[in-house]
Amino acid sequence: MLKSMLLLIGPTIMIALGLHGLNSVPLTFFLFYGWLLLISGARIRQCLKSERNLLFSKEGLLTGFITGIIFLAIIFGTVSAFSETFFDSAKLQKLLIDWNFTGGHQIMLILILLIVNPLLEEIYWREFMYANLILKMNIFNTLLITSFFYSLYHMLSLISLFNWPINLLGVIPVFLAGMVWGYFRHKFQTLIPAVLSHMLADLGIILVYFRFLHV
Template sequence: MLGYSLLLLGPAIMIAFGLHAMKSVPLTFSLFYGWLLLFSASSIRQSLQFLRNNALLNKGVLTGFGTGILFLFLIFGTVSAFSDSFFDAEKLQQQLIDWNFTGGHLIWLILILLIVNPLLEEYYWREFMYTKLMQKLSVLKTILITSFFYSLYHLLSLIFLFNWPINLLAVIPVFLAGMIWGYFRHRFRSLVPAILCHMLSDLGIILVYLKFFHV
């Protein structure tokens, strides 16, 4: 059980050390994505071959794309409509500067959020951890656990990004997204729908960043 606990908490530990202790977004990205890649590499190789024989893939792609478009508009629309209540733009811009995250990193932010982040997060939580937990637990418990720990480290970031109590409440849609992507993994026996939906959701986050936080 110690091994499982470390795997579940590892991403949050990387975020806590890089962002809270060292106060550096570039370092946080290196630690966090390095952890995900370390444990997801074997799952990535195995799943590529499985895609060729998945009869549910076409339907899953349409589901992932449609859900992703909905998530994109919900993220950008909600934050835009309630931005004054959600955060203090000037304070947040200063926080990004303190984290060594400024306009010079824009291209890297886009590449990471649109490609690296959805791929590695989905392979880690909805493939690597999903497969491990499914050996001992039911589908529902597996999806609940992976969604909980997936949302846990988002809380460590949201604490700084939004006003109280929005920063705490914002974890709820993250958890629900994890549940939906876990269901996609189970229903379509593929990560493609979840990855596609995740990419479009992250595009919504990028649009929010460009509109309010770009410094």
Template sequence: MKNFVRLIGPSLMILIGLQLLESVVVTFVLFYSWLLAVPLIDKAFPKERVQITKQAIVLGLGSGLLFFLFIFGGLKWLHTYLLNIGELRTLLMKWGFSGPGEIGLVLVLLIANPILEELYWRGYMYEKLRANGKAVYTIFMTASFYTLYHLLSVIPMFQGISSVAAILPVLIAGLFWGYTREKTDSIIAAVISHVLGDLGIVASYWLILR
């Protein structure tokens, strides 16, 4: 039961902040507070899982570049079919993703987000689930609940079936980062890859949506 609460908690924070209160700032505060507070209260930050190795750096950079090209290139090519730019800009302004704090929100997304998400999902939650389960189960569960709250974010942004197309790469990335966590016994490859993936999202926002 405790692990289910830990798994569903981040999604509840997104649901409250983004869907109910309709504020990106509030969402960030609630979401990242959960990612930080739960492992701290549990005294279970996986410090031994942040070992920097050549293998992790190469794997992270290589996969991250592919994710960046897939995200930015895919949206650059298909955004006219997947997105209603006018409605999306209005939605982002409604959520508070504009104005003087815009750059700050982008930096949070680009720097804090990949680090805290990987510490939580491929670090803290991976340790919790792997202690009593097999690698395949742990990778699937962490990737699935990681994908869940992204689904809550993209449903209002994409049109109809496009939401599925938008969320599938998130699931694939979550599964891949879980795999790298298992193989390297570290979250460093996942963090590097995640940073570059988020850079693709930021580049898409700045060069296509903004």
């Protein structure tokens, strides 16, 4: 039980230490993705070797693509429509500079968010933690717990990035997305639909950045 709790809360600790303790996005990425790789490294190798996780079904790809486009449209459309309510652009730009999300390494960080982040997060939550918890509880509770802890560390960044109460309410769609991607893992028995959908959702976030915050 203690081990499972540590595995669930570990990513949140890494984000808290890097973002709010060290105030650096690059260091946060190092700590966060380092944790995901260290803990689920063996599972990553299994995923890459598994025929199941390399299974490209037409239904799975279409489902991942459509939901990803929907998530992208919701993220970009909602923020575009209510940007002045959601955040202060000047204040947020300064915060990102303070967090070292700027300069020559900016493109690298964006590529990490777009490619590395969806892949590692899906392997950690929808494969590694899923496999650990599904042996102890039913599918609904497994999805509920993994989605809760997946959304928990997102709240640490949302609190700083968005105005009140959007910064707390923003955790809800993150949680729901986790439930959807977990369901995809269960239904299709492969991570590919969830990874594809996740990548497109993250693209929506990056488009928001270039539309409103890039200087």
